[in-house]
Amino acid sequence: MAVLVLADHKDGGITQPTRSTVAAAAALGDVHVLLVGEGAAAAAPAAAKIAGVAKVLTGAEAPVLAEPLAALLVAMAPGYSHLLAPASASGKNVMPRVAALLDVQILSDISGVVDADTFIRPIYAGNALATVKSSDAKKVITVRAASFDPAPAEGGSASVEAAPTAADPGLSTFLGAEIVKSERPELTAARIVISGGRAMASSENFAIIEKVADILGAAVGASRAAVDAGYAPNDMQVGQTGKIVAPDLYIAVGISGAIQHLAGMKDSKVIVAINKDEEAPIFQVADYGLVADLFKAVPELEAELAK
């Protein structure tokens, strides 16, 4: 039986976490991709080209709400053994609802596929990995994108069809969104991430990190402490309760390295820590540690990289 991947798309493209989800799904059956929301049709050609995708289904061009989207997924579920989505804000919102409507226990944030019934998922902020076997007939899954290499963006030639429709239960209405426009790469897809912690001391001070990010083509992140202190928006939070990233290079600036932060970045290939406290736990996971005052070291780093 085929498997269905609910895609996140943006500006006519398919997000990298979605391609990682396709990679996870490919081990389970023929992959069909569902696109819904404004811009779904425009993103269909990009979805059809992803290696390993057999069919693309496009749904309504309207703001995505959990209740009607869950109804649609439930209506489509009989044709699929597994329903997957990236563990993004959108996937985490709708997939548990789908699972409950189908009377199955969701498998959240999986980091490995063992077989069609058995999956690996991190628990306790990634301090333990549980291998769990589901006895449910159908599986509803969200995928930790950082744990799967994305399926190549090119190489597929899937057909594109209209998705079936389902009635909107009319429980909610969309009022609006404030999405920050950024030229920088997405946090969960960036090859390089530079994050600031509580030691940044103000939101204005994030500018020194942004300058380095712009030279490196990096995304900017923040620790929960920095978000709690109001120095950075929640969307930038890296950690157990924020985004999980695994870039080639992660630069932690003024971040002490609480368990909850490490949970979000410890699978990065190379970790750099800049912190003036040489006892900071972040140094225990860093490949390169620099004990220095960030307000001196970060401008120096900018100057050195610009050379």
Next chain:
Amino acid sequence: MKVLVPVKRVVDYNVKVRVKADGSGVETANVKMSMNPFDEIAVEEAVRLKEKGVATEIIAVSAGPSAAQEQIRTALAMGADRGILVEHDGVLEPLAVAKILKAIVAKEGPALVILGKQAIDDDMSATGQMLAALLGWGQGTFASKIEKDGETLKVTREVDGGLETVSLKLPAIVTTDLRLNEPRYASLPNIMKARKKPIETVKPADLGVDVTPRLSVLKVEEPAKRQAGKKVGSVQELVEKLRNEAKVI
């Protein structure tokens, strides 16, 4: 309106958990337990709604072992009016908890259920959405702001890239994100007062709920440990290493 707030007993967020040697789970014996941090935010929001005159009664409910009474007491000390403990000693997966909560909702008739967006033990981030599904209610997950507006609830949600605002028909489900509020500490007089507030105890079977787990845990392992690397002496040395040794820039 009545507000129901589920609270979960979890290993305290400051504890570094250890995987049991036999791979059956993590060590929870003699470990500090606390209320799940996102549930504290949920209790706080309910208490603020009551202080504003929007909520009339706050019921804190926990599904778990008898010791989960401690977390209910914490909620009562923060300002909840009464508690319900659904006592069960084994594993309770989010689907089972959602079914338990559905039964409690049927009994109590709240117009709003506020839950934490995620428990920091199983990291499932699912119970609120599952409860909304079972009740056929609207859901406002990852909320950073809620406002009652007549018979609807306006919820500002944390989404990828920014914020989104939805309007939910009441009754509805809200799950809390970090920025919704900063939970208060219970004062000593309120802790004393909470001791006198009632806690009712029921079992899942009394509610007619089958809590048999759907997932079997085959093993629990520690993830591969990262080795600490080296300290560099200067920014110049750092950049040189990143360029020539790690080759990542």
